[in-house]
Amino acid sequence: MPVNRRGFLAAGVAAGLLTHWENTVTFAENLDPTNLIKANIPTPALLVDLEAFESNVKSMAEHCRKSGRGFRPHAKTHKCPEIAKRQMAAGALGICAATVPEAEALVAAGITGVLLTSPIVEPAKIARMIALVKREKTTMLSVGHPLEIELLSQAAAAAGVDVDVLVDVDIGDRRTGILPGQPALELAQFIAKHKRLHIRGVQSYAGHASHVVGWEAREKSSREAMGKSVATRELLNKSGFDADILSGGSTGTYNIDSTIDGVTELQVGSYVFMDIDYRRIGGKTSGENYSDFQHSLTVLATVVNATHPDRVSVDAGTKALDTTTNWKPEAKGWPGLNYNRGGDEFGILTLEPGAKLPRIGDRIEFIVPHCDPNVSLYDRIYATRGDKVEAIWPIAARREARTT
Amino acid sequence: MPVNRRGFLAAGVAAGLLTHWENTVTFAENLDPTNLIKANIPTPALLVDLEAFESNVKSMAEHCRKSGRGFRPHAKTHKCPEIAKRQMAAGALGICAATVPEAEALVAAGITGVLLTSPIVEPAKIARMIALVKREKTTMLSVGHPLEIELLSQAAAAAGVDVDVLVDVDIGDRRTGILPGQPALELAQFIAKHKRLHIRGVQSYAGHASHVVGWEAREKSSREAMGKSVATRELLNKSGFDADILSGGSTGTYNIDSTIDGVTELQVGSYVFMDIDYRRIGGKTSGENYSDFQHSLTVLATVVNATHPDRVSVDAGTKALDTTTNWKPEAKGWPGLNYNRGGDEFGILTLEPGAKLPRIGDRIEFIVPHCDPNVSLYDRIYATRGDKVEAIWPIAARREARTT
Numbered sequence: 179m180p181v182n183r184r185g186f187l188a189a190g191v192a193a194g195l196l197t198h199w200e201n202t203v204t205f206a207e208n209l210d211p212t213n214l215i216k217a218n219i220p221t222p223a224l225l226v227d228l229e230a231f232e233s234n235v236k237s238m239a240e241h242c243r244k245s246g247r248g249f250r251p252h253a254k255t256h257k258c259p260e261i262a263k264r265q266m267a268a269g270a271l272g273i274c275a276a277t278v279p280e281a282e283a284l285v286a287a288g289i290t291g292v293l294l295t296s297p298i299v300e301p302a303k304i305a306r307m308i309a310l311v312k313r314e315k316t317t318m319l320s321v322g323h324p325l326e327i328e329l330l331s332q333a334a335a336a337a338g339v340d341v342d343v344l345v346d347v348d349i350g351d352r353r354t355g356i357l358p359g360q361p362a363l364e365l366a367q368f369i370a371k372h373k374r375l376h377i378r379g380v381q382s383y384a385g386h387a388s389h390v391v392g393w394e395a396r397e398k399s400s401r402e403a404m405g406k407s408v409a410t411r412e413l414l415n416k417s418g419f420d421a422d423i424l425s426g427g428s429t430g431t432y433n434i435d436s437t438i439d440g441v442t443e444l445q446v447g448s449y450v451f452m453d454i455d456y457r458r459i460g461g462k463t464s465g466e467n468y469s470d471f472q473h474s475l476t477v478l479a480t481v482v483n484a485t486h487p488d489r490v491s492v493d494a495g496t497k498a499l500d501t502t503t504n505w506k507p508e509a510k511g512w513p514g515l516n517y518n519r520g521g522d523e524f525g526i527l528t529l530e531p532g533a534k535l536p537r538i539g540d541r542i543e544f545i546v547p548h549c550d551p552n553v554s555l556y557d558r559i560y561a562t563r564g565d566k567v568e569a570i571w572p573i574a575a576r577r578e579a580r581t582t
Numbered sequence: 583m584p585v586n587r588r589g590f591l592a593a594g595v596a597a598g599l600l601t602h603w604e605n606t607v608t609f610a611e612n613l614d615p616t617n618l619i620k621a622n623i624p625t626p627a628l629l630v631d632l633e634a635f636e637s638n639v640k641s642m643a644e645h646c647r648k649s650g651r652g653f654r655p656h657a658k659t660h661k662c663p664e665i666a667k668r669q670m671a672a673g674a675l676g677i678c679a680a681t682v683p684e685a686e687a688l689v690a691a692g693i694t695g696v697l698l699t700s701p702i703v704e705p706a707k708i709a710r711m712i713a714l715v716k717r718e719k720t721t722m723l724s725v726g727h728p729l730e731i732e733l734l735s736q737a738a739a740a741a742g743v744d745v746d747v748l749v750d751v752d753i754g755d756r757r758t759g760i761l762p763g764q765p766a767l768e769l770a771q772f773i774a775k776h777k778r779l780h781i782r783g784v785q786s787y788a789g790h791a792s793h794v795v796g797w798e799a800r801e802k803s804s805r806e807a808m809g810k811s812v813a814t815r816e817l818l819n820k821s822g823f824d825a826d827i828l829s830g831g832s833t834g835t836y837n838i839d840s841t842i843d844g845v846t847e848l849q850v851g852s853y854v855f856m857d858i859d860y861r862r863i864g865g866k867t868s869g870e871n872y873s874d875f876q877h878s879l880t881v882l883a884t885v886v887n888a889t890h891p892d893r894v895s896v897d898a899g900t901k902a903l904d905t906t907t908n909w910k911p912e913a914k915g916w917p918g919l920n921y922n923r924g925g926d927e928f929g930i931l932t933l934e935p936g937a938k939l940p941r942i943g944d945r946i947e948f949i950v951p952h953c954d955p956n957v958s959l960y961d962r963i964y965a966t967r968g969d970k971v972e973a974i975w976p977i978a979a980r981r982e983a984r985t986t
Contacts, residue, residue: 201795214598216821218704218705218706220682220706220707221704252927254927276926276927277927278624296886296897296899296927296928297886297887298886299884299885299886299943300622300625300884301622302624303624322887322889322890323887323888323942325812325942325943348889351887352890352893352930353887353895353924353925353928353930354886354887354889354895354928355887355889356889357889385925415760436709452953480704481703482700482701482702482703483701483726483757483758483759484727485726485727485729485752485758485759485760485761486756486758489756491757491758493700494875495701496904496906496954496955497954497958500900501898501906502905502923503905519906520757521757521789522658522680522954522958523658523680523681523700524700524757524758524957526756526757538703538727538729539703539729548898548926550901550926551900551901551926554901554959555958555959557981577961
C-alpha cells in the first residue's frame with residue numbers, strides 16, 4: 179500500500195504530532211550564533227536567565243554591604259570566569275575555588291583574591307598553585323594538615339615566593355581541615371615555622387548546616403558550627419597571629435553567618451543560580467520556599483519521541499541533568515509534567531491527572547535539582563534575556579586537572 | 583609554645599601520617615607528561631587499564647566472528663575516537679553514536695559506518711548530520727517519526743546527498759522509535775516517498791533486557807523483545823524493502839542476541855570498560871558475577887584529609903565519580919573500604935571491621951558503578967599499562983552540541 183503524508187496521517191500514526199510540526203518548524207533559520215535565539219540553541223543545553231541572575235548577584239552584594247561583611251563567592255558552583263567577573267564587579271573580595279584548574283582559570287581571567295578552599299597534597303598541584311601565587315600574589319590557599327604545609331613550603335622556597343594561607347578548620351563536616359581549638363593553634367604554630375607561609379586567618383565550611391530545613395533550625399546549626407571557628411580565630415589572634423579573615427558560610431546560611439561576630443566574609447555559591455535543593459530549605463520570612471534568590475539556571479531539552487500516549491522522551495538524561503539528589507528536575511511553565519530518568523541519554527516525561535503532554539519538537543526548560551554538579555556537565559552556558567541569547571559563557575574552569 | 587615538626591608530632595596531631603609522608607613524597611618528579619606514571623597523574627582522573635581493555639576488545643570481536651555476526655560498538659560508552667579506532671581495527675562494521683557531537687567526532691577521526699542511534703528533530707542538528715553524510719557517505723541515521731523524516735529529506739534534497747536510514751523500532755524501552763509491525767511498515771512506506779532517503783534496515787535497543795539479573799531471565803527478556811524487531815524486519819523485506827540490517831543488542835545480551843536469527847549486528851558498548859552495574863547481572867556460566875569482560879575503567883583519587891580516626895576524604899565527589907545508580911564505587915585492592923558521597927568535591931571512605939584506612943597522600947583507584955555517565959564527566963582518559971601511562975586519549979566526543 180503506497181502512502182503519502184495524508185495516508186500516513188490517516189493511518190493514525192502520530193497524527194496530531196505531524197500536524198503540529200507542520201505548523202511550527204522552520205528549517206535552518208537563525209543558525210548563525212551571533213543571531214542565536216532560545217528557540218534554536220542546540221539541546222541539551224545549560225541556560226542562565228540574565229534577569230534572574232543579575233538580580234541574585236546584586237541582592238547578595240547588597241546584603242553583604244549592609245551587614246558590613248565581605249564576600250568571596252565560590253566558583254565551584256559556576257566554574258565560569260565571566261560570572262566571577264560580575265561577582266567581583268559587585269564588590270566581592272575575591273573568588274573561592276575548589277580545584278586547582280578552577281583557580282587557574284580564575285587567575286587567567288584576571289581575578290584577584292582567589293582562595294583555594296580544598297586541600298591538595300599532590301606535589302604537581304602544589305607547584306601549579308605556587309605558579310599562580312607568583313603570577314598573582316593575592317592568591318591564597320587553605321591548609322589543614324602538616325603534609326600540605328611542608329609541600330607548600332618547599333615549593334614556595336624553591337620559587338622564592340611568599341604564600342598567604344588560611345587555616346582550614348573542621349567545624350562538623352568531617353571532610354577537610356584540622357579540628358578547632360588547640361589542634362588548629364598547633365597547626366598555625368607549625369605553619370609559622372615555615373617562613374614563606376603567612377597565616378591570614380581561618381576558613382570553615384559548615385556544609386551540614388547549609389541545607390538544614392527550616393530557618394530556625396538552620397540558624398541554630400550554623401551558629402553552633404561557626405562558633406567553633408570564631409573561637410579558633412580568637413585563640414590564634416591571642417597567640418600572636420594576625421588572623422584577620424574568617425571565611426565561611428553558604429547560600430543557605432548567608433543571613434545567619436553575616437550576623438555572627440567574627441565572621442568576616444561569606445563563601446556563598448549557589449545564590450547566583452539557585453536550585454531545587456536550596457529552595458526546599460525554607461526562608462527566614464518566606465516559609466517553606468526559600469525565595470531570597472531566583473532560579474536562573476535551567477537545562478533546555480527537546481522532545482524527541484512521542485510514540486506513546488502517556489509519555490514523551492526528551493534528549494536530556496543522566497549525562498545532561500544531574501539527578502544525584504532526591505529532587506527531580508522541574509519543567510518550567512509546564513504544570514503537571516513529571517521528569518523521570520530514562521537512562522544516560524533520555525528523560526521520560528509523564529503526566530499528573532489533567533495535565534497535557536508536550537509534542538515532538540517542543541522544547542522544555544528544566545529547573546535543576548542541584549546546580550553545582552549540573553553545571554559541571556557542560557562546557558558553556560547560554561546567557562539569555564527573554565528569548566534572546568545575549569552571550570555564550572565558557573565554563574572554563576570545568577576542565578579537569580591538567581598534566582602540566 | 584613554639585613547635586617544630588617533632589613538637590607537632592609529639593602533640594599527637596596526625597603523627598603517623600606525617601611519618602608516612604616523610605618516607606614517600608618526592609617533590610616535583612616526573613611532571614613531564616611524556617614521562618607520566620600512574621603515581622603522578624593529577625587526580626581525580628579517569629584511567630583505562632590497557633591489558634584489560636585490549637582483552638575486552640579482542641574477546642567481543644572473536645565472539646562476533648565465531649557467531650557470524652557483525653558488530654557496531656556504541657561510542658556513547660567511551661566518547662573516544664582512539665577507542666573507536668581500536669574497535670574498527672578489531673573488525674567492527676562501524677561505530678554507533680548517541681549524539682550529533684559524537685557522530686561528528688567519529689567521522690572527523692576517519693571512522694566509517696557511523697550510525698546515529700538517537701532521534702533528532704532540531705533542524706540545525708539535521709543539517710550537521712547531512713554535512714557528515716556528505717563528508718562520509720557510510721554515515722547513517724535511525725528514524726522513528728515522520729518529523730525526523732521530513733526534516734532529513736528536506737536537508738538531503740537541499741544538499742543533494744543520499745542518506746541511509748534504519749527504522750528505529752520500539753521493542754519495549756518506550757523511549758525512542760516507532761511501534762513494531764504495521765506502524766513500522768507504514769513509517770517505512772512514508773520514508774520511501776522521500777527519494778533521497780534509503781532504508782537499510784531496522785534498529786532496536788532493548789535496554790530493559792540488558793540489565794535483567796540472571797542469564798536465563800535475561801535471555802527470555804531479550805528474545806521476546808528482539809523477536810518483535812526480527813518480525814518487523816521480515817515484514818519490511820516481504821513488503822519490498824531491502825532491510826539488510828538488524829542492529830541491536832548490548833553488552834548484557836551479546837551472547838543471547840548473537841544466537842537470534844535475523845539479528846545481523848550488535849551495538850555493544852560497555853564491554854570495553856565493564857562496570858559494577860553490569861557485573862551484578864550474572865553470566866551464562868559464571869554465576870552471580872558476569873565476568874566475560876574485565877573491569878578496565880577506574881577513577882583515580884587522592885586521600886586529601888585524614889583528620890578523623892574512622893574516615894578519610896578523597897578528592898573525587900559527585901563531579902568525578904558517577905553515583906546515579908544504586909551501586910557504590912569499589913576501591914581496587916583495598917578490601918573493607920567503603921566509598922560514601924561527601925558532596926560535589928569529596929568522597930568519604932569508611933571501614934568495615936578489621937579493614938585498614940589509607941593515609942593522607944595515598945592514591946586509590948575506584949571501579950565505577952556505571953561507565954557511560956562516568957566517562958562523560960572527563961575530558962581525557964589516561965591509558966595505563968602496569969604503572970606507566972602509555973597514552974592520554976581525548977574524550978573528544980564528550981563535548982556538548984555546538985552552535986555552528
